Amino acid sequence: MKTRSRPRKHNPHIPAHIDQSRLPGGVYFDQRGYGRWYVLARDAAGRQRRKNIADAKATLSELHRITEEQDGIDKHSLKYLCERFHESAQCLALAAKTREDYEYCREALLKIPTKLGKPLGDLSTKQFSPALVQRLVDQIAAEGTPSKANHIVRYLGRVFRWGINRGYCETNPATGVEHAKERKQQRLPTGPIMAKLIAHSRERGNDYPRRGQIGSCPTYLWITMEIAYLCRLRGIEVVTLTDANITEHGLLTNRRKGSRDNIVTWSPRLREAIDTAQKRRADIWQKRGRAIPMMEDRRPLIVSRNGDALRKSSFDSAWQRFVTRALEQGIITQEERFSLHDLKRRGITDTKGNRHDKQQASGHRSASMMDTYDLSVPHVPNSGD
Known part of the structure; x- marks a missing residue:
């Protein structure tokens, strides 16, 4: 289906039964005479020609069907x-x-x-x-x-x-299919293993590798890992941070699933990760000739190589490629493998203080969640003291 590059302006001559906001792209209305719908196409000589496709009585669904047939869209796919x-x-x-x-x-x-x-x-x-x-x-x-x-x-x-x-198909092939068995893992990467993988991603980080260069990965990987650990954030919470989350006292979190937000105070490691992310973004935007948004919440902290806000699915793909390559190169073993979400668990476990302090730092509203995220072993006095 054709897409529009920008919203249409309201045309008072278009028949009232047509929702103009849902018109297919590249379809225009000529109000002269009885009115006709038409498209523009180039002939064999490269000259742009008009082609009438329907009269003024055509419905919106008919216009979509006509354009789909012209574009060769398989309606059964x-x-x-x-x-x-x-x-x-x-x-x-x-x-x-x-x-x-x-x-x-x-x-x-x-x-x-x-x-x-x-x-x-x-x-x-x-x-x-x-x-x-x-x-x-x-x-x-x-x-x-x-x-x-x-x-x-x-x-x-x-x-x-x-x-x-709605008549698009006759059967549901997903009915009765067995779901995969999910392992309830509570992996806790050790400090040395986590540091090794972050160091490896910093070493291999290169947003613009030369042709044929093997083993490079996006620079945002180590930045995201650092922020996820230091601020005890999920992956989606890291990639959706903007300049509006940067405050004088620290980084304002944007937690999901009902967790409370808090401000993680600055440390040299956190400041370095944030500064590197901003510098990387500025370099990419300058290279791409992108305009800098005036509003802070329109400036994503983590951007892709083309300067757009990084999508979670894109990050997940880059993470899987990076971990798979680290396994192949022997940087980590299969037993040492962990997910980005496990860095949040490591961060909560490493937080100093008692369980209440850790719960406040993680933003969890329920104390029972600490059984999942705080895997530290408490130090208690023996019964004789």
Whole structure:
């Protein structure tokens, strides 16, 4: 489907039954005579020509159907079904976090390669069966990401159920599929292992590697690791920090899942990570010729190599590549492997003070959460003292 580069201006001549905000891109209305809808296209000689596609009585759905047929969109593909679902009122009414999870699942699902030489998103929905979906779940789980496999199968089931109710498909191949078994791990990386991996990411950090350079990784990896540990933050909480979170006294957190925000006071390590992130962003924006937003909350602290706010899915991909390469090079062993979220657990465990102090530092509202995040062994006097 065509996309618009900028919002349309209201055209008073367009028929009233058309929602102008939902018109497909590249479709225009000529009010002369009885009125006609048209598109612009180039002929064999490269000259731009007008092509009428419908009269003024055409509905919005008919205009979308016509443009889709002209663009060669396969209306039976999984990609098409996912696009219709994400544009639906039912999807848009979901919570922001749920929509974010669905976007991640769609991006990961549609790009999976198949034996047919094309991505999974190009397959017809009629080619999907419970056996195919089960193989997909088992394959993703075997890569060490059972949680990702379960998120994708739940998303797939939701999309197909929505499609059946609206005539886009006939069956739901995700029904009855076995979910991957998720291991409830409470990994706690040791200080030396954590320091080794952070040092390795600093050494290999290079945002603009030369052609053929192997083993480099984005500089934002070590920055994100440092902030996650020092401030006891989740990965999504680090990548969504902006200049508005930087205060005179420290870094103002932006915790999720109902946790309380707090200000983590400055330390040399935290200041270095923040300063490096800002300098890196300034260099990228200058190289790309990007304008600097005036509002602090519009200036993301962690940006991608092209200067945009870093997406969590992009960070997850870069992290997995980095850890896999560290395993292959013997920097860490499989037993020493940990996730970015484990750095939050390490940070809470290393926080000085009693359990109340650690709970206040982590922002958790429930003291029971300390059983998950505080893995320190308390020192107590013996019963004879």
